[in-house]
Amino acid sequence: MSDDEMDIDDGPVDTRVSFSAGEAKGKRSAANLPVEVGDSLPWVEKYRPQSLDDVSGHEDILTTINKFIDQNKLPHLLFYGPPGTGKTSTILALARRIYNTKSEAALRHHVLELNASDDRGIDVVREQIKTFASTKQIFSSTKPEANASMAHFKLIILDEADAMTSTAQNALRRIMEKYTSNVRFCIIANYTHKLNAALLSRCTRFRFSPLPVAALRRRVEHVIESEKVRIDPPAVDALLNLSRGDMRRSLNVLQACFAGSTPLDKNGVALSGPDVQRDLITETAIYECVAAPHPEDIQAIMNTLLTEDMTTALLTVTRIKTLKGLALTDILQAVAEELCRLEVSPRVRIQWLAGLAEIEGRVAAGGNESIQTAGFAGVVKIGAEMIAKS
Numbered sequence: 001m002s003d004d005e006m007d008i009d010d011g012p013v014d015t016r017v018s019f020s021a022g023e024a025k026g027k028r029s030a031a032n033l034p035v036e037v038g039d040s041l042p043w044v045e046k047y048r049p050q051s052l053d054d055v056s057g058h059e060d061i062l063t064t065i066n067k068f069i070d071q072n073k074l075p076h077l078l079f080y081g082p083p084g085t086g087k088t089s090t091i092l093a094l095a096r097r098i099y100n101t102k103s104e105a106a107l108r109h110h111v112l113e114l115n116a117s118d119d120r121g122i123d124v125v126r127e128q129i130k131t132f133a134s135t136k137q138i139f140s141s142t143k144p145e146a147n148a149s150m151a152h153f154k155l156i157i158l159d160e161a162d163a164m165t166s167t168a169q170n171a172l173r174r175i176m177e178k179y180t181s182n183v184r185f186c187i188i189a190n191y192t193h194k195l196n197a198a199l200l201s202r203c204t205r206f207r208f209s210p211l212p213v214a215a216l217r218r219r220v221e222h223v224i225e226s227e228k229v230r231i232d233p234p235a236v237d238a239l240l241n242l243s244r245g246d247m248r249r250s251l252n253v254l255q256a257c258f259a260g261s262t263p264l265d266k267n268g269v270a271l272s273g274p275d276v277q278r279d280l281i282t283e284t285a286i287y288e289c290v291a292a293p294h295p296e297d298i299q300a301i302m303n304t305l306l307t308e309d310m311t312t313a314l315l316t317v318t319r320i321k322t323l324k325g326l327a328l329t330d331i332l333q334a335v336a337e338e339l340c341r342l343e344v345s346p347r348v349r350i351q352w353l354a355g356l357a358e359i360e361g362r363v364a365a366g367g368n369e370s371i372q373t374a375g376f377a378g379v380v381k382i383g384a385e386m387i388a389k390s
């Protein structure tokens, strides 16, 4: 057997740590992190789950996957769902469990992680995957407690596979079949409709839905405690609601607000150390950070539209919008949610939602903001008049 037909276990260990064999492309993917986790690291990476126990939510998926491993019957996997819900983190934690190692260098022998957004061409599928998949595991670098039979498999993670060309996806299905004896694939995507049907049918699918508030809260509170963030409880609630099930967003906004709450020295440099007295992060700070309309502003917009005449209402809406620098799309979304909470006849509700949906479409298509703002005010007012007449 020639050298390139096999993996070599005990060669010099590269100090740069990477899962990927695709270093020639230069760009590091999300998983290819340095081992030492410094303070400069964004919290999303610093607090990336290390084990399956750290993954918040998705209990059903985790139970099923754990069963697969216990029974030594891991199929090819497909993880799909919206951003920031833990797809990449789960597969990396799963790899650590299968090979029972926390060392990224050791994992590198078993796991090939390709970010299909960077390397989506046919040549990558043919060359990198084929080379990795066709090499045999002739060593066992994993600890004896590693799941012995599972550790014979190599794992190929194709992250963001919906960005792969369809030719590359076609090439992949043959490769998947050919190397099933020693390789398991995990395909990760945001949208399944961009994936080849034949590819989909070769995988067991798991949908990572937006995380419920309770699951977000568990992880966010862990970070708040570890980083000693001073935050008002209503601000935590606002943060979790505004994240809409995206944990990455929660952690990024929390870190941005934390940075904003840190005092600066006279040269404008943020103070650091355990004695620094930080400001309390308030609900308003959270809304400002995500540039989302504050509930008070939405309430004021709702009041004027539902109770005052069209001219006054339009003037008030425009004034609040300009004063607070709000975007019409954000107002539309927040007002639609509020209107849905009102007890009105189905006819009125349909008039509101159909009208707002149409305006949202026109804004997205590049419609004039002030004309669409007037249209928005008109839609809500028509519904209010229907209520008054009934």
Ligand SMILES: Nc1ncnc2c1ncn2[C@@H]1O[C@H](COP(=O)(O)OP(=O)(O)OP(=O)(O)O)[C@@H](O)[C@H]1O
Residues within 6 Å of the ligand: 030, 043, 044, 045, 047, 048, 049, 054, 055, 056, 057, 058, 081, 082, 083, 084, 085, 086, 087, 088, 089, 090, 189, 190, 208, 211, 219, 247, 248, 251
């Ligand atoms: N379920 C979760 N439990 C704990 N942390 C999570 C979870 N989901 C996301 N995170 C946090 O958010 C970050 C991003 O998560 P991850 O990269 O796994 O998302 P993803 O689903 O792969 O998103 P994308 O589709 O954008 O690639 C992680 O580093 C982690 O800090």
Ligand SMILES: [Mg+2]
Residues within 6 Å of the ligand: 087, 088, 089, 159, 160, 188
């Ligand atoms: Mg990902």
